[in-house]
Each structure stands twice: as C-alpha cells, then as structure tokens.
Amino acid sequence: MKAEDILEKRKAQWSKLEECLARKRVGIRKSPWTSEQVLEFSELYRSACTDLALAQAYRLPPQTVDYLHNLVGRAHNHLYRSQKYDISSWWNIMFRDAPQQIFRDPCVHVATLLFFGLFFLSALIAWNPQMFPDFETRVLKEAQIQQLEENFAEEIGTQGNFDRYVTMAGFYIRHNTGIGLQCFGYGPLILPTLYTLIYNAVILGTSFGYMARSDVDAGKNFFEFVTAHGPFELSAIALSAGAGLRLGLGMLATAGFTRLASFKIQARRALPVISASGALFILAAFTEGFISPSPLPYALKAFWAIMSSTAMMFYFVVLGAPRESNS
C-alpha cells in the first residue's frame, strides 16, 4: 500500500469530517446535531485518530501527517469541552470557600488593614484643617478639589440634576471597579498592586475627610451619594487587592514547590476571594446605578448601607469562622 492508495481510500472520510467541523459545535442542550450525526462524527474522528497513529506505518508524506495533526486537533477541540459554569460548585465557592478563605487569609488581612487604615487616617487628617493645614491641597490638586465640589454642588434628586448624577455613577463604576480589578491584575508583580491600593486609599480618604468638614457645602450631597454603595465598593477593592497579593506571594514564598507550581496553586487559592470581590463589585455597581443617584430619601440610602454592611459582616464573620470539619 502506497500513500497514494491510502489517501484515495481515506480522503472521502476526512472531507466528511471536515464537513462536520464546519458545523456548529456539539452541544449538550439544544444541540443542533441529530444523534446519527453525533455518532457519525465520533466515528469519523476515531478513524482519523487511527490514521494519524498509523501514519508512520503507512509512510504518509509529512504534509499529509501535518494535515492529520491539524484535523485531529480541530476535531478534538470540537468534541471535548469542559464544564463552563457549574451552579452547585459556584454556590460552594461563593458561600463556603470564599468566606472561609477571606477570614483566615493573611494577604486579605494585610490588604484590608492597609487600605482602610490609610483611608481613615487620611480622612482624619484632611478633616482637621487646624492641626494639619493644607493637607488636602498637597494630596489633591487645587483643580481636583474644585471639580469635586462642583460635581456635588447641587442636590441629588431634583429633576435637573438627575442626568449629572447618573453620569457620575457611570464614571465611578468604571473608575472604582477598574481600580479594584487593577489591584488584582497587577498582583503577580506585587509592587503595582501595593502602589494602586495605597494611592487610592489616600486619595479617597482625603476626599472623604475634606467633604466631611463642616465648612464644605457640597459635603451633604457627597455623602448622600456615596453612602449607599460605599460599603460594598470599598470592601471589594480591599478584597481584590488581597487576592492580588496572594498571587504575588505565590511567586515569592514557594513553600517547597517550584516557583511555577506555587504560582498556580496560589492562583487557585485566590479564586474564591476574587469571586467574592467580583460579586461585591456587581452589587456596588447596581446600587450605584439605581439607588445612589435616585431621589430616594437619605434615610433609605443609609438604611441600605447599614443592611449591606450587616450582610457583609455576616458573610465574612459568621460564614467565615473556622469550622471543625474544615480544619
């Protein structure tokens, strides 16, 4: 048997397999494939596999072998797929693994302390102009402070200002969630994560502290705007920075693994934390989109903030407390 005969014999089946590949992928639900087609496809795939395995025995030319590698590879990708999102495993990740991991992960502790510590510290300093004059102008530029005051100069909820506050909600969703995701994404490099975290903690803290001064008129509107979504958003930033630090730590502290293996392991460990952080970001975004710029009374927004803080407290502490079974 020479290559010519084999090609002649097999070509028809290979081109049939090509036709199958041109169709949509095999699906589990709502599959566009009939059962006969699936059977035919798997049969064709297996025989192409056999051809590839025996290519050496058949003495096929290298171009044909390349073609077979390609064909089998594409058919393999067409046929096999891993589960995309399994609901039950996600429930476990979100409500069992994530809080436990967050509760005992030192990286999360460090990131949270760093973020909220600097946030409150700079807020306190900026709030007290008698003891620390000019602090806010050193951190923020004069123009930025003016911009901030201007943004919140008008009352939330009156008809004319609705547009302005909705735009701002969009801007802050983009900006703050971006900061959080950057903290995670820069994680493997560690330093950019720390820089982003510290920088934004100081900036945000200073803005909050400045706005809390009694002589700043825009302060009332500012706090009315940020109260509802603040708890979700700030916690989410701290959490994602914690997950990012965990990634970076995997590169440094390898605990006996190779550097690469340790990195992969820590990435798996960071996954529940970043998922929880993602969920918080989504909650924050919805709050920011629908509640913060709305003309609802301030009491309701404050109530929402208290409820969300309580829910997070429950999530982190009660669900996160170490369990007998886990240890």
Next chain:
Amino acid sequence: MERVWHNGFEEIDDQRRGTERPVGVQQRISLRAMGMLKSAKLDTSVTIVTPENIEFSYRLAGPFRRLGAFLVDLLIKIVFLIVLSIFAGFAGLFATIGAGLTSFILLVTSFLLDWFYGMIWETMWSGQTPGKRVFSLRVISCDGRPINGVQAAIRNLLRVADLGVPASIQIFSPEAPPGYIFPTFTVGLIAMTITKRFQRIGDLAADTMVIVEERAWQPVLFKIDDARAAALAEFIPADFVVPLSMAKALSLYVAKRSKLPLLRRQELAKHLADPLISKFGFMSDTSPDLMLCALYLHAFYSSSQQKTGPRHSLSPFKKTVSQGDSSQVVLAAVETIPSQSSNGIWDVMAQPPTSDPTGHSQAERIL
C-alpha cells in the same frame, strides 16, 4: 477490531517509553523534565495525548501573532464604542433617553469592554476572541482540553500585569497632558521568552497556552508533470524501500522545487541523488532532480509495478544478492509480505470508504 487497535497502540507506546502507559500530558512533561524521555524537538510545538490514546501536536503561537490578534480585538472594541456613541447621540437627539443615561451607558459599556471582552468571548467560543479567530489562534488548557470560564477569567483579568509596565507620554514630552498612558508589553514578553510554551503571566496562572489552529488545507501528494520521472521510477528496483527520513526529505524537496531555479535544484538534489544513481546503476548523467522526483513517485505512488507484478529483472540488487532462481523467490517474498500485512491491518482497522459523490474530482486533486 477494538482489541487490535489497542494492542497496536500499546506496542507503539511501550517501545518508546518502557512499559509505562501514558496517563496524560502532565506525566509526559514530568518525565521529560526528569530527562527520562528522549529530548524533545527544539520546536515551537506541543504534544497532547487524548483520551483516545492518540498523540497529536499543536503549533504554539508566538508573541507577534498574538499581538496581531490583540490589535484586532482592540480595533473591534474601539469601533463598537464609536458606533454605540453615534447611536447614543441619535437617541439623545430625539430625546428618547436623557443625556445622563446615554453617558452612563457609554461609560459602563467601555468599562465592560475593557475588562470582560476577552473573558466573555473566550468562554463562549471556547478559547477564541474575534481577533484570535482572524489569526486562527485558540487558547487551550495545558492538558489539551478547551478552557473553562474560570481559566478565561483569570487569564483575562491578569492581562493588565502582562501589558505592564505602563508608560506615560509625559516621559517623552513633559508638556503633554496627563492621562495618555500606553502599555509596553514588557512583562508579558519577558514571561513568554522564559517559559516553555510562550505563556504570559495570565496563562501561567490559569494553566493555559495559545496554539495556532490553522484552517484545513489539502492533504496533498504533489503531482510531477515530467513523464520522464515516471519512466525513471519504473526502473527503481521494487524492493527498494525508501527510509522514513528520506521520504520526509523527498516530500519537502518536491514541495519546494517548483520555486527553485534549475541550477539550484540540481545542486540540492545532487547530494542525495548521486549515491543512489550509482547504487541503482543508472546512467551517471541522470539529472539529480529527475532522480529525486522518480524516488518521490516510487515512495508515495503505487506504480504500475505493483499492479502488474514485480519486475525483478530490472533490479540491480538481484545480481549482487542472488545467483539463482531460489533467491528470486526469497526476494519476491520479502517484498510482498510487508505490503500484504499492511493491507491486512488496514482492512481490520479502517472502515471501507463510503461512496463519495465527488470522488472523481478528489482523486484528481490527489494526483
């Protein structure tokens, strides 16, 4: 059928790596790392072992091909945003929605595109974004399976690290307004050069790699128009089996020869053809190029020899090896046994080819 198939594989595998059966690519890699496997080709390809116990290889995608895909995706994102803002502008013009709401939608969309574009496409198209599809790239797990949503999420969220270190335009001209920050790809490039599979940091964390998944081409046998080659091929002794490496060299040569000038062809072909010409006892002024074409025909095409029976009278080997009729029988046996057995394996394993409506034209293409 099933049994023969499996046994065949066990034999092939056992020859290569002792008695160990392959469990998966993970094991192979660790074996390779320990130096137990013979050194892998220094090549940009990666081998996968499927559940069917088949090994096949993928070509890995290098940084520049991936840069192309990245730029196409970037372009798509920008165009989408522009189109959306035009629509939003019209909607604002006819006052169906307020200006605040349009800018809210634009801001949120640009944020979503920034962070979730790759993640969503790669989950939906199992490892491809439109840009990757244009450059026929695909992200797969290092064990060869398609990626899942979690892997897509990790590798896309970590992209910022790979795009780093960000540089600002202010570095070059201090008067430039702030905010023009562009990626330098430094971290990703460094990671790609020091890892085995061109993995960037996101790939390392998610345990994925990017492969080239080219569209199909024809499993060609090259046609040789020169009738003299076919005639010469008839004179190559039928018992001459072209070794595997020579077959490879022959088909690479034939694939390239049409692009080479005649003198260059002769120069290249000489090294392989001349010893064979003297071995077969052909005329010494036989063109080396023609000789290799004839060998190619001999190696891959079933010649008239096989159809009409072996023509041993033409074999120069016969004179040196044999003196009488008895050895002629031996030679005939040697030649026919392998072809018979391969016929046998073939018939056991493969299904008979089904009737093909375009069979005729395909046969022509093969030839």
